[in-house]
Amino acid sequence: MATRKKSWERWGDEEVSALLSICSEDETQQLRLKPGHNSKVYERYSVKLRELGIFHDASACRDKMKKLKQDYKKTKDHNNKWGNDQKSSKWYDRLDALLGHRPAFSGTASTTDSGTLVWEAAETKDSVACELYDDDEAPQPKLEYQWREMEWTEEQKVSLMKTISSYRPSCHEGTQARVLLLGPVGSGKSSFISSVQSVFNGRVTNRAMVGTSSTSFTKKLQSFNIHGQKGEDPTGLVLCDIVGLGGGEMTGLTLHDVLSVIKGHAPEGQKFSPDQPVGCETVGYIKKPGLKDKIHCVAFVVDASKIRTYPKGLGTTFRLLRKHISDLDIHQVALLTQIDLICPETAKDVTQVYKSRIIQDMMNKAGDLLGMSTSYVVPVKNYSSELDLNVNNDVLLLRAVDHILQYADLYFQDNAPQHTGPKIDLGV
Structure with a gap:
């Protein structure tokens, strides 16, 4: 019988792998994208992990995903800035498959001798287009009133x-x-x-x-x-x-x-x-x-x-x-x-x-x-x-x-x- 773990205990590699697999499920992804559903998302993660004999509560799941995204973004920003010095990490490829699905330009701006306004850039699958907001930093999706006056008729x-x-x-x-x-x-x-x-x-x-x-x-x-x-x-x-x-x-x-x-x-x-x-x-x-x-x-x-x-x-x-x-x-x-x-x-x-x-x-x-x-x-x-x-x-x-x-x-x-x-x- 599996031993219940406290939420503050460290995550093992198999547990992190299971969490990322659950996160990548279509149904979970759709729920994740709905504003105001963050608590339900992590409750779902916790329930799904429990079915696999892994015991971490919703708060622990949230903290772990937040830390994984921060590490991923740090590596991604480094790779975008230093094209010739690419870094990776244990979960980088898994997170990139989950978060880095939209291509964008990476590189730096430069002006050639002729004054060309171009970037030393290339399209790369490693570019991140996801917002990577932490859950407590994401802007609330809706205001009560229009902040610019508009008439839609x-x-x-x-x-x-x-x-x-x-x-x-x-x-x-x-x-x-x-x-x-x-x-x-x-x-x-x-x-x-x-x-x-x-x-x-x-x-x-x-x-x-x-x-x-x-x-x-x-x-x-x-x-x-x-x-x-x-x-x-x-x-x-x-x-x-x-x-x-x-x-x-x-x-x-x-x-x-x-x-x-x-x-x-x-x-x-x-x-x-x-x-x-x-x-x-x-x-x-x-x-x-x-x-x-x-x-x-x-x-x-x-x-x-x-x-x-x-x-x-x-x-x-x-x-x-x-x-x-x-x-x-x-x-x-x-x-x-x-x-x-x-x-x-x-x-x-x-x-x-x-x-x-x-x-x-x-x-x-x-x-x-x-x-x-x-x-x-x-x-x-x-x-x-x-x-x-x-x-x-x-x-x-x-x-x-x-x-x-x-x-x-x-x-x-x-x-x-x-x-x-x-x-x-x-x-x-």
């Missing part, structure tokens, strides 16, 4: 569409607001463009080509005029897509090229290569760009499901970009994509987005990564696998566009020609 959708469709720059010299989307490979830049156009088309379409690979699908500078509803004139908004940051040394963006696009020197369709920077000899180079050639607002795009696993050097890259862009007096905002992957409640009902503590926490982390206030960050859910539009999702997308246009228009207000009035002949 068909009327609000129609109102936002009219506002965006009728938008024209406040400066008469500008006819459209050009917004550059900047972000890591796979962050959802092209998907955002297609999603916004889908709302105006009344059906899901892929206007900007979207890929799923780890390398940037977008290879060149492309400008997309957002068309209004059928029979209407194009809106006053142009969304500009460009190769993703971290696309590799041969396809990556340089700071010089990013600034050339923003200043209006880079021609439409320009392909970017670190060894061929945009310059006077570039075919189609715009020597004296007008207001219509320049970028009037920059929207950084980051993936909520990868915020915690982006390379540490990415923050440095973003801050470098923001400094130079700010020197050009260009306002910047941020889009947080893939919010449905980090919050099950929002995945089921997007109206819960501003009640979710998880998303609120991730928006704060996105602001920290970019070096900007959370007030500039807006969450969006792009259309990906859906075939039909959803009113609530449309409202969230349109609010993001309205947010972008407010900051784009500040550029026109700041750069409006100063009229000093007619000259007066004093007769002297």
Whole structure:
């Protein structure tokens, strides 16, 4: 007959192995992912272990899993930072199979001699995308009230569409607001463009080509005029897509090229290569760009499901970009994509987005990564696998566009020609 063990006694290897096996069971995993069920999870672990003749109470199971996750995260962080000095541990592979199921980039940011804004990174199965919150640290999933005011109605959708469709720059010299989307490979830049156009088309379409690979699908500078509803004139908004940051040394963006696009020197369709920077000899180079050639607002795009696993050097890259862009007096905002992957409640009902503590926490982390206030960050859910539009999702997308246009228009207000009035002949 098995001897009952006290919860404070050390765990044997066979006991830890049994605990991890139970944890990996599908039914247990599903229960684990439900907010507010932590106590039930560990009670279940304890019961299942007892059936195997292993006696540890729920508290002991919780403490052991917490310690295993901490050790795993410590090893994982080391491996992500020091690619050539990989470490492991007794339970690393078992925990990686359980927790490290989603690939992400690992490595550090660097700027090559040519100024390429890339990461020395590779996709690896060892990358951790799970949040690895300790149970007592995990943000509570839901707030009682929305922390940003939102109206989720068909009327609000129609109102936002009219506002965006009728938008024209406040400066008469500008006819459209050009917004550059900047972000890591796979962050959802092209998907955002297609999603916004889908709302105006009344059906899901892929206007900007979207890929799923780890390398940037977008290879060149492309400008997309957002068309209004059928029979209407194009809106006053142009969304500009460009190769993703971290696309590799041969396809990556340089700071010089990013600034050339923003200043209006880079021609439409320009392909970017670190060894061929945009310059006077570039075919189609715009020597004296007008207001219509320049970028009037920059929207950084980051993936909520990868915020915690982006390379540490990415923050440095973003801050470098923001400094130079700010020197050009260009306002910047941020889009947080893939919010449905980090919050099950929002995945089921997007109206819960501003009640979710998880998303609120991730928006704060996105602001920290970019070096900007959370007030500039807006969450969006792009259309990906859906075939039909959803009113609530449309409202969230349109609010993001309205947010972008407010900051784009500040550029026109700041750069409006100063009229000093007619000259007066004093007769002297």
